[in-house]
Amino acid sequence: MGARAAKRAAVAAGKRKRSRSLMRWVAVGAIVLVGLLYARPLRSYVQTKHDLAQRAAEVKTLQADRRALQHRLAEARTGEALTRQARRLGLVRPGERLFIVKGVSAWVHGKAKVGDGGK
Numbered sequence: 001m002g003a004r005a006a007k008r009a010a011v012a013a014g015k016r017k018r019s020r021s022l023m024r025w026v027a028v029g030a031i032v033l034v035g036l037l038y039a040r041p042l043r044s045y046v047q048t049k050h051d052l053a054q055r056a057a058e059v060k061t062l063q064a065d066r067r068a069l070q071h072r073l074a075e076a077r078t079g080e081a082l083t084r085q086a087r088r089l090g091l092v093r094p095g096e097r098l099f100i101v102k103g104v105s106a107w108v109h110g111k112a113k114v115g116d117g118g119k
Contacts, residue, residue, distance in 0.1 A: 075081055092098045 076085075090098065
């Protein structure tokens, strides 16, 4: 009877070892499964956060551009700017005479050479 009990005890100990080993593998498998299930949403979250940062930077750039354009528009609406633009287009006020001077750039370049001592 003692041999039978010892044999049963050995079989039970073997089952317990297999049971513990099986439970460890099940736990490892569960952890891997949870990790795989979290991988895609986590990747999506990180990508979305990156996209959001890019969009925020783009919005800041566009806001700065908008402010600069609004400033230019406000400046262009002044009488001084309007007069300056009309002069660039060759318009004159009533009673003024338009003189077109040619060769100014060549004169400026020639003057610069004389100023350098003829070098």
